[in-house]
Structure formats: structure tokens, C-alpha cells
Amino acid sequence: MLPLTTTRASATSLRHLVAHPLRRHASTSTSTPATAPLASFMSSTTVIERKGRIVILGSGWAGYNLARKIDKSFYDVTVVSPNSYFSFTPFLASTTTGTLEFRCATEPVRSIEGVEYAQARAESVDFANKTVTVAPASLSDHTKVQRDKSDATDVALLPEQKLSKNYDIPYDALVIATGCRSASFGTPGVAEHAMFLKDVRDARRIRLRLLQCLELASEPNITDDERRALLSFRVVGGGPTGVEFAAELCDFITEDVDRLYPRLRGLASITLYDVAPGILMSFDGELRHYAEKKFARDGVTVRGNSHILAAGPDWIELKKADGTVERVQYGMLVWSTGLSVNPFVNSLKGVSKDPHTHSIHVDPYLRVIDDQGKPMPHVFAVGDNSTPDSGQRLPATAQVASQMAHYMHKKFKRLSMGKAPESIGPFSWKNKGSMVFVGKEQALVDRSGSTVEGPKSKLSGFAAWFIWRSYYMTLSMSWRNQILVPMYWTLAYFFGRDVTRF
Template structure:
């Protein structure tokens, strides 16, 4: 049987109407003409040559990364003045405050995503990693990455940002590369999770940095309960499988612990009532207290709520390793260990502990791209460099310049206009300094000189909004960026939250929970998600979370 034609599949619509619809669906102007007029065009076969043709004398702004900083600045640049091009292995922006909710089914994954490409967007996009930055010729080498099967570890726009073991596996299938010229470069490549070199963590722990991570956590929770419910599973193994460990007592770790408690108490307890005596949730932190960014009273309130709900918080505890298999002989052969569905977490203060899942949330490690591609500068640009110290310009040819880095973290140092600072490479005695006026760095991978702003989404988005406004108006001389503290908040379970305002006021309990949900709803970018989020909140409250594994 022959396949039905598209016209037959549309049903009994009149032929004239179908022809009219077909004619309206086809672009009436070439793609280059549509781009030059600022009309969104999301053709996936856009080439660099087509971008050049459609620039219409606009400056090209290449943005490395699609996180809080990169996505925000790309959306807010004036499309009549700038041609914004985002380079990232991730074709979407992840609204990270909602990841804990998506990991347990309180919200669906779609509600935490905003696509870089959309019909209403004026942003061009290449899916790939930035490998090399040529500051002199104003070009960046991009490696194509349309196959995103391993991008769960990727945070933004550089190949170096994936976890080391993933990068090593990908070397054999490295994609094609191409050069992309820029007039202005904005570096927002972010960070990835800090593991402190703890053995087994990269291989066996779960993180919560992206939607792919949330999906893995959700499947793991359900797998643990399904396996524990089998008649062949012993009680000892059930205790291991249903022992959930969260390493890190910051907002992410605390919120995930609270969300995990909610799905167990509100949904899984009704489906697996016989397993409730076995489950346990424990938060481990090396510090003396959790939630250090909150006032002491709010921290104590959170711990009191956790204690009442049965969530254990163990501070001043040091995780030493994580390996496959139950507690016992650590020398068990790997093929035997793999038969067991649990892991062993070794804590210095407690010894070996059987766990079904470890969620690691202990802070950030700077993106290796900052070291790999943002280091020595073989040849300093002829223009676009402002020298800050006497004699700097005379040292152009004789001095080896490098991007300035924060010694402790490796973050790129910028001035208060978010422009990248240059200095002598290594231990050179010279004190010469300069600014690259067309290269900006913001987000978690960058730090303004002589500031201690936290590495949060709030700071990254404020920097992005400030930079986009300054670029649109061209008034960088009106003063530098200053962070406005809008406060911090955290969900602590059972419809309770804590919130500390930027001015010092605080709210806790049910009122803070209402403010917490309201803030995240209003901060969602698209109207699509502003509608979807409350719908899913209501559906899951009324009918329970979906516990299907998919």
C-alpha cells in the first residue's frame, strides 16, 4: 500500500484552502534577507557564510555558553545592532532552581527548559564546543556536536567543560571544526561539580546540574524502590537500597533532600507501605553547619524541620570514597561487585555505609576551558586593548601576555565592566596590565577583581542584564557593575521554606513556601512555562506524582 499524501492526511479540507496554507508556510524572502531584517529564522543549515551575508553591518557577538549568563545576554541584545551567535553543546537553557523538583516528579522536565532556538528568538545558534580562541584575529574554533548523547555533563559552550572521563571517551569521535569570527566575545562557560578527587565519586555519584542529571536521579529513586520490593531482595539489601545520601549542605543539597522526602512520604509510601521501615535520608557536610549563607536562626529552623521529618543532617563528616557493592570486603572482584545494585559510601567518622544513591552537591570546579584556551596569548591584538600601566604598550612584542586568573579558583579576572584583564604570564616580574575591550567574561567562570560575589544564578543573570544594557546603549563610561543582593531562599519540605531578604529580613514556614513558589514562577522565562508550572503543581497535588520509569 502506498503511503498517503500529505494532502490526504489533512482530511477533507478544500483544495483552495490547502494551497493557501501551503503558500503561507513558505518563506517569501531568502534566509539572508530575513536575518538582515531582524526576523527570526531558525534554519539548522545556517552556515558561517550565510551569517556573514546577513550581518547587514551589525557587530557579531559570539557567546560561549547557554547558561544563566549566556542565555540572558543573548536574548537581551538589540538584534538591530548586534548579530548574536550562541555556541554551546546544550541547545537549551536550564532553569536550575527547578531541577530538584523535576528530579522527583513534582514538575516535569520540560518546565525547567527554555530552548535557545525558538520562533520568537533573534539568536543564532551552533551546537558545539569552543576549542581554541584566537584573540589576535578575533576567531574562535568550534567543534561540531550535533550528537549530544553525552552532553549530560556539559554545562555550556566549551568542549573542556565535560567531565574528564567523558572527554577521554569522546576523543575517538571528535567532530569537525570550523572557525567563527567575532567582533565581541562573551565567555560564559560555567563550571562543573567539584569532587575534590574523592575516589569513585565521578563514576558512581549523581549530580544535579542539568536536566539529564535530574532524569538519572528520578530513575534511580524508582529503581531502588522497585528492586527493594522484589521478593528475592533481602532486608539487609533493602536497607542499603533505600538509604539515600546527599553530600553537601548548601541550598541544592537541602532542597533535593526535602523534595526526596516529599515524594517518599506523599506518593511512594502509598505504593510501597511495607518498605517505609527501611528508607533513610542523610545529608553529609564537611562544614560545622548547613546553609551557611542563611542567618543562624533560619539554619536552626531548617534543621529542626528536617529532624521532625526524619531527615538526618550530619555535619563535620568527611566522605572518603564511593565504590560499587555492599559494605564488606573492598577487594571483591569488580565483576562480583557489579552484581549488587547498591554502593558503599566510606565516611571517615562512620566507616562503610551501604547506600542506594549518592547525590553530590559540594560546590563548583572551574571549567578547564579557562585553563586550556584562556591562558597564554601568543600574539596580543593590534587593536581593542587598553593598557593600564605606563610602558605596557611598549612591551607589546617583548612581554608574554596571559589572561589574568584568580589564583585559588582559576576564575577569569575581569574589571567592573566585565572586560577580561591581561597580565604577564607566569611568575614574570613585570607588573604590566591591560584590558581586552571586546572580550567579556561572566557567570561562574569569571570574577570581578577585588570582589567576593557568590557564584550564583542571581549574580550571573544580573551581570548578563547589565552587560546587554551597556552594549545596547554603548555607555560603558557611566559606571561599572554592582551586584544587588535580592536575598536567598530554600525549600525544606512539607510545604515549608526559608527566605532571607537582601536587606536582612527573614521569613520561614508556609509563608516562605508561598513566596518561594511565586518567585520561581515569575522568574521563569517563557509564558509557556509560566502556564505549565502551576498546572503541574496542581495535577501532582491532586493526583500524585507520576512514578513511571522512562
């Protein structure tokens, strides 16, 4: 076994962080390790001999990336998130069909050396006393264990009130990166019946449902019309997420389902809806046209100008371009449009928020603006749950979140070097362009709006697909996934996708 031990020192010193009344003896007996010259920079009144404590709320693109980058020899870092992992969103669509294994799209937070992790949800923040109150999430809904013969059960091993007791985590700097969740714009029935695609659990759910639809449609007691209804896959939202999912699904059906379920050949259909006239509206017109032509050729139906009015367990009602209302059946409905801030940000007091999105106002240095209109020096908001108070709205993308994480990392680094953090200047987003996979070894790469150096190129087809794969593969966080991802791509190419449902 290679020596992969954790930096014990930082892990030990972090014990101070968490309010840990019953184990206080353990933490007080350990001496504070490593030099931390600027440990108390942020609390200018009290100078104590310990590292600066950074608490990050959230383990998404912003939170996870920041936790990875911060120099743990200078800071004690705690990540608070109900998810013990980061979801690598560009690969989620691939995992829904089995092109990639689910774990290829995740990175465990605990694998970041020197970072303390609390499986919990932030409840509230006491800005005056610099404390976050969190609610444990180890027993939360999504972790329930399924059993064969009963409903989801979850044996509480200790009196639940004990485990679900909230606790406090003190911070010197707080970074709010709780992101957004999928939103249904209040469309009735969507929250109950649609599938989303924000997290690896969503992807697993889609995969189970997809394979279930195939088995249901294979039963002999139903008509071909009923089979067609079961195999109607409807995707709402023509942005990159919806398009990539439709593309993966189309590949899965033509490359695997037709072979493994020969009886169902020709019965499946994929329809993509959007309120806009077409799909991928943020892309260059020429590329968009390419994608639409490709989908038309592959049999993926695109329905622009469509408003979904309501959803039931197996139908959606929609208003078409000509104003008529139509009700269509589905076997699986995937909702990939709309975002809203999560309940923690919604309930957060003492900060200024955007009246429309309810996201947190930040100044150009990503400092949270308090309800008096002043930036708080120790509290930051990054990623989808933040909005510059300048009014310039940034896209809610992984690219923006990652760049904000990188900016925060540089600020913290500057602090640890004894410099003023704001001396690096305000945050500015660099548009690196966008990419989307459109199926069958083809993709689009659009750098026409790019604000970084390099060619302002537009590319479609196989070469773009090659760039898509290469880029995301190298963006993978761990060596583990940098090895596994191309391995699974190769296996899917030679042996097809796995249809095991368990």
C-alpha cells in the first residue's frame, strides 16, 4: 500500500472547531501543530495561537473546489454538506444510461487531505458571534436504506433526538456555497412526478426508471400503444443539460436497447421541450442549427415555444406555439430547466438578497452584503447562490462557480502571506466558451463569446466531441476517475452499456 496518510496534525487541530462537549478532553490534550503566523488575521481583536478556521457550506463546484485548493497548513477547513461527495455534473447524463459508472461522476469530500467534513445542513448563522448552526444529515431521507420486503427503512441506532441535535461550528471566515436546486416554476405536479438531473442520486433514479420502463414495456399483457407511452421519454429544457441527456438517451436506445430488447425496436421516442423557439439558445446560431439538424436526423423531436402547464404521473399538459393545449403521455419526464436557491439561503437573515432570485448580494470581492448595505469582511458567497450587487448577473454555471472558488483561494493565500486580501482586485469572470455533447461522437464547442486568450473558434462534429471528452477527462478531480472514465468509455464502445438494475 502506498503511503497515503492524512495530515494528522491538521485533523487533530480541527477538533477544536466542532463544538464537541463530550470529547473535550481529547482535543485539549493535543498541542496545536504547525506554525500559523497569520492564524488570527481575521479576528483582529483577539490574537490566539491557532490556524484560521474556514467553514465552507456546500460541496458543489464552488465549495468542493475551494476546499481542495486552500493550503491546509495555514487553515483549518471544514466542509458542511448533506452530500458527502461532489457531483461532477458534466458526466451525470452519461451515468444515467451507463456509459459511465455513477462513481465516475463523484468525488468524496473526505478524500481531500486535511479537510474536516460534517454531514449536515446549515440552519442559521450568527454573524456577530461567528458561528454556524448545523443540523446533522447522516440520517436524512436520501440516505435511507432500502429493503426487499418493506418500504425504505432506516433503523435509528441511537435515540434520534440525540443524533438530530443541532450543533454549532465556529468560524473565522465563512464561505456560503450551497448552490441552487432544481425549480419547477410552480408548475403543478412537476416536483412530484418529474426526474431532475443535478446530483448523482438524480442520475441513479433516472437510470432505474429508464430500465424499469424497458422491462414494463417488455411485459406481454399490454398493447403496442401502451408500450409507446411507456417508452415516451420527455425532456423539458433545451439547455446543455437537457440536450446532453437527450443525446445520451438516444445513443443508448439505438446502440443498446435495440440490441438487448429487440421486441421494443421502433417503439421508443424522445421529445425535447423548451419555451424558447429552439434549443441551446446560448450557443452560436450556426452551431445551434447543427444540433437541431442532428437531432432531427436521429429522431429526437424538438418542440420549441412549448409551455408545460401541468404534469401528472404519466402525462404532461402543454401549450403549444399556436396557443392550443395538448396532453401527452410519458414513461419518464426529465425536468432540466430552472433553478432556485435552497431553503438555507432563503431563510438566511441579516444579508441583502436579490429580489428576484433570492440569491445573496456580494460586492466585487465576493463579500456578502449585510442588510445595512455593508460588505461583511469574513463572510463570502460563491457560486449559484450569489449575485453581484452591481446588477451584472453571471450565468449559473460550473465555470463561474469554479472561477469564484479559485478567486477565493487566491484571496486566502494572500492573507496567509500577510497581504491584504482585497489587494488582488475584484472578481471578474472570464468566459472560456461552452461545450455540449449532442450524441453519436459529436459535440459543439463555442468559443465565439470567449473573453480569454485563444482562438474565438466554433466547432461541431467529431473533433468537437474529441475536445469535449479530453477536456472533461482532464478536469476530473482524482487520479482514480482519470483512470476509470476512459476505461468505461472504452468498455461502452466495445461491449455496450450495462443494463443491470438493482
